[in-house]
Amino acid sequence: MSSVPLSVYLVLALILFCIGLYGALTKRNAVIVLISIELMLNAVNINLVAFAKFGINPNITGQIFALFTITVAAAEAAVGLAILIALYRNRKTVNVDEMNILKR
Amino acid sequence: MNGELILFFVLALVAIGSGVLMLNLTKVVHMVIALVFTFLSIAGLYIMLSAEFLAFVQILIYSGAITIIMLFGIMLTRHDDRAEKKVSLPKSIIVLSGIAVFFVIMFLQINDLSFGEQAAELHVDNAEKIGIELYSKYIIPFELTSVLLLVALVGAIVLAKRDDEKEAEDNE
Numbered sequence: 001m002s003s004v005p006l007s008v009y010l011v012l013a014l015i016l017f018c019i020g021l022y023g024a025l026t027k028r029n030a031v032i033v034l035i036s037i038e039l040m041l042n043a044v045n046i047n048l049v050a051f052a053k054f055g056i057n058p059n060i061t062g063q064i065f066a067l068f069t070i071t072v073a074a075a076e077a078a079v080g081l082a083i084l085i086a087l088y089r090n091r092k093t094v095n096v097d098e099m100n101i102l103k104r
Numbered sequence: 105m106n107g108e109l110i111l112f113f114v115l116a117l118v119a120i121g122s123g124v125l126m127l128n129l130t131k132v133v134h135m136v137i138a139l140v141f142t143f144l145s146i147a148g149l150y151i152m153l154s155a156e157f158l159a160f161v162q163i164l165i166y167s168g169a170i171t172i173i174m175l176f177g178i179m180l181t182r183h184d185d186r187a188e189k190k191v192s193l194p195k196s197i198i199v200l201s202g203i204a205v206f207f208v209i210m211f212l213q214i215n216d217l218s219f220g221e222q223a224a225e226l227h228v229d230n231a232e233k234i235g236i237e238l239y240s241k242y243i244i245p246f247e248l249t250s251v252l253l254l255v256a257l258v259g260a261i262v263l264a265k266r267d268d269e270k271e272a273e274d275n276e
Binding site: 003004005006007008009010011012014015016018019020021022023025026027029031032034035038039042045046049050052053054055056058060061063064066067068070071072073074075076077078079081082083084085086088089093094 | 106108109112116119120123124126127132135136139142143146149150152153154155157158161162165166169170173174176177178180181182195196199200203206207210211214215216217218219222226230233234237238242245249252253255256257259260261263264266
């Protein structure tokens with residue numbers, strides 16, 4: 001039997017999610033914003049794996065869902081960086097508050 | 105206070121400490137390096153939660169691939185960039201208070217959540233169980249994932265490819 005209860009894992013995931021949310025909302029470099037989003041997805045994965053072990057009717061499904069999340073996150077990172085590089089080539093900036101061409 | 109609890113607290117401390125360090129460092133490359141430690145300690149947490157296969161996937165994909173691709177992104181854009189201009193104080197206060205409200209609400213809900221039972225045998229033949237489940241129940245999402253990865257691959261190449269004719273026009 002494990003001695004670490006479920007709620008401790010959930011609180012750790014919540015703290016990591018809040019760190020990622022703060023980074024995504026306040027950082028100006030777009031690469032750092034992407035990294036913060038990855039951190040938030042990781043927090044969600046911790047929750048999924050914790051519920052796979054400790055939840056009502058525990059089984060392996062939570063780990064499968066975490067695998068799908070990791071795959072989608074990897075695809076998102078690749079496409080996001082490609083968009084960023086294309087944008088950098090045109091505007092010579094990676095700061096999110098200077099990406100305002102949709103406004104005009 | 106047994107060994108498992110001590111291990112959990114060490115891993116959690118490394119994860120949260122590297123996350124906070126990531127927010128406070130000035131150089132972009134250092135931020136990415138700090139994040140590697142967060143990913144590695146999350147992999148350790150997966151092993152504690154009896155998900156060994158997922159821990160290896162985490163180390164391979166996150167602390168390997170995603171970190172390298174982020175470093176590529178930094179090097180291909182402005183790599184000597186420092187977080188020069190601080191965020192304005194009112195904005196950060198608004199964001200921080202919003203996140204604090206979110207944290208308190210969620211914390212009150214999950215504080216002493218417990219379902220009483222836990223799976224004891226998830227770590228026995230973990231990869232085999234995941235494979236059987238994936239190929240029996242979740243075969244359609246699995247195949248759709250391959251389509252998604254192909255689309256992301258093609259899309260990333262098309263987006264990042266240098267547009268030669270247009271560039272030549274711009275340079276003239």
